Amino acid sequence: MWSIGVVTYILLSGISPFQGSSDDETLRNIVAMEYEFDEECFGDTSAMAKDFIEKLLMKEPLDRMTAEECLLHPWIKPLTRKQAANRSRSSINMKNFKKFNARRKWKMSYNLVWACNRLNRLHLRCKSRAEDQELRQCESDQEDTDTKPASLIRRRLSSTS
Structure with a gap:
């Protein structure tokens, strides 16, 4: 149900509710449940739509609306003409x-x-x-372990001269 709240927030505003400037900041916002309804993005959104989102973006799962409660929420199932008019104002941005x-x-x-x-x-x-x-x-880089050390020194000295 929390995910439905996030998706609804994104559909109505076009932004993520917990988006931070980094992944760490986004995670901190999610854990702290820090989000806001920015006036620029939610200026035309009805109070009922915001209420719907708020009742889903609750930290404790038991505090969130159930699927049945969501279907009966006035924003989803308006009871009056005024609620229906408010609902039509809250559309996908x-x-x-x-x-x-x-x-x-x-x-x-x-x-x-x-x-x-x-x-x-x-x-x-x-x-x-x-x-x-x-x-x-390479053959020249291999250590010659069969030859005695004195002859190796002579061979190296003779090759440098």
């Missing part, structure tokens, strides 16, 4: 919702590009390490 969706898609695209770049860098590191291993297998 498509302009803000499109902005919200565009931001979400942009963030997903950014994360995808970041992940691809990261994988590419890791691949290049692994590839260069593999090439280094191949170079280390």
Whole structure:
């Protein structure tokens, strides 16, 4: 039921109720249940719609409306003509919702590009390490353990002169 409150908030305003500037801030807002009905986004939204959202965005699950209660809420099932008129004022804010969706898609695209770049860098590191291993297998780099140390020193001295 909490999710229905979040989705309703997003559909009516075009913004996320708990959105912060970072993932950590968003998580803190969710845990603290900190949200507000911004006048810019909720200026045309009825009090009944806000009431519907508030009764769903309750921290304690037992305090939230049930599905049956939601179906009987005046915003969903108006009892009078005035409630019906107020309900029609609270509709999906498509302009803000499109902005919200565009931001979400942009963030997903950014994360995808970041992940691809990261994988590419890791691949290049692994590839260069593999090439280094191949170079280390070169015959001249192998330690000669069969020859006595004195003859190895003579051989090295003669090769540098």
